[in-house]
Amino acid sequence: MNAKLREHADLLRRAAGHVRGHLVDVTPGPWMSVGETNRKNSIALVGAVAKRGTGQAIAVLAGDPRTRHADARLIELMHPPVPEGLAALFDRAAAAMDSLDDTDRQMRMTEAHLAHLADLMEIVRLAREVLREGVGR
Structure with missing residues (x-):
């Protein structure tokens, strides 16, 4: 597995868990x-x-x-439906990152895949902010 894609997928899953943790008993x-x-x-x-x-x-x-x-x-x-949706978005982006890793391993990455990866990286950036791991912190 591409180490960077795995790192991003793990970060997205951590962010989803972090958001869900803040929704307990809210x-x-x-x-x-x-x-x-x-x-x-x-x-x-x-x-x-x-x-x-x-x-x-x-x-x-x-x-x-x-x-x-x-x-x-x-x-x-x-209100709670917004962070619930954000956590779901992070989970879906992690799954998409896993799928891109499979595509990358099979050496079938196309321009469309790269464009999708660029979109996913915006979600990774948002996840870093949620986890307070943004650049310069």
Whole structure:
């Protein structure tokens, strides 16, 4: 097996497991961004809310008031189906990398295969970011 392709496939599988590990016991959502300001006490409460059973899960964001609302909208966007899909994408990309390795060993790599490999490398780059193994870290 081409060592580099195997390394990339392993990385993709690790990233899929990492994402799934963060989904254990998470509030399923849907998540909604919320914001409230109490001018009398100068309190700004911004966050994301999801219902869980009879209660709610709340992620409250503090920090720079210029970015809190954008941060809350990002949390809202990343409700559990999104990382579940990302983990599945990583698994499919790992399987495709394995398939390309078979093609490479049989010396049947075509331009179409190389284009597919280029697409897969973008997914590998994303997996490195998920694992915090990006370049320059």
